[in-house]
Amino acid sequence: AQSVAQPEDQVNVAEGNPLTVKCTYSVSGNPYLFWYVQYPNRGLQFLLKYITGDNLVKGSYGFEAEFNKSQTSFHLKKPSALVSDSALYFCAVRDMGRGSTLGRLYFGRGTQLTVWP
Amino acid sequence: SQTIHQWPATLVQPVGSPLSLECTVEGTSNPNLYWYRQAAGRGLQLLFYSVGIGQISSEVPQNLSASRPQDRQFILSSKKLLLSDSGFYLCAWSVPRRDLYEQYFGPGTRLTVT
Numbered sequence: 001a002q003s004v005a006q007p008e009d010q011v012n013v014a015e016g017n018p019l020t021v022k023c024t025y026s027v028s029g030n031p032y033l034f035w036y037v038q039y040p041n042r043g044l045q046f047l048l049k050y051i052t053g054d055n056l057v058k059g060s061y062g063f064e065a066e067f068n069k070s071q072t073s074f075h076l077k078k079p080s081a082l083v084s085d086s087a088l089y090f091c092a093v094r095d096m097g098r099g100s101t102l103g104r105l106y107f108g109r110g111t112q113l114t115v116w117p
Numbered sequence: 118s119q120t121i122h123q124w125p126a127t128l129v130q131p132v133g134s135p136l137s138l139e140c141t142v143e144g145t146s147n148p149n150l151y152w153y154r155q156a157a158g159r160g161l162q163l164l165f166y167s168v169g170i171g172q173i174s175s176e177v178p179q180n181l182s183a184s185r186p187q188d189r190q191f192i193l194s195s196k197k198l199l200l201s202d203s204g205f206y207l208c209a210w211s212v213p214r215r216d217l218y219e220q221y222f223g224p225g226t227r228l229t230v231t
Contacts, residue, residue, distance in 0.1 A: 042224060043223050046219050104151075104163065
């Protein structure tokens, strides 16, 4: 069964500093991994995905994520945090075992990122 | 481009009253559609998904139901709301193709059952 763990409920970082939001996964086949961001009282916005290819994936708003197969991790990173990056971040893995076109995603519990000025 | 709409944006309903939340997608055909509930601003719980008109799969037994009367319309309903039904309800869609995997979410409906 597929699952995702986000070990930190909360990450705090000063503006201008690099940020990392951690995610580890468990899958039965090749991992298809995603990051989403949610601002208060809004829907989730897609940031980036890893399907295959380069281990470093670049996404929206200057975010990137590094896929590490040996550590089964897919950490979200940004070189220089902004106050406007403060939001709830979700990691997700795609279900490949129940028909490849269904597209079910399994989400982590989310990590609240706070960037202070 | 594709867009997804949900309404209403917020809803306050008494216990025991019925519920109908609507989701529509524009700019794509035959999408996979999903209903999620997010409680306490954190984890997402998949409630229902649909791969076509009239085809609904339920993930969690509860007093909610879903219907898909048209290709791009997905409705979440209840005959009698419970206090525990309060939460943030999100609709999402994805393209049923092997090379496109991400889901796209609507703006959500905040439901408060009093």
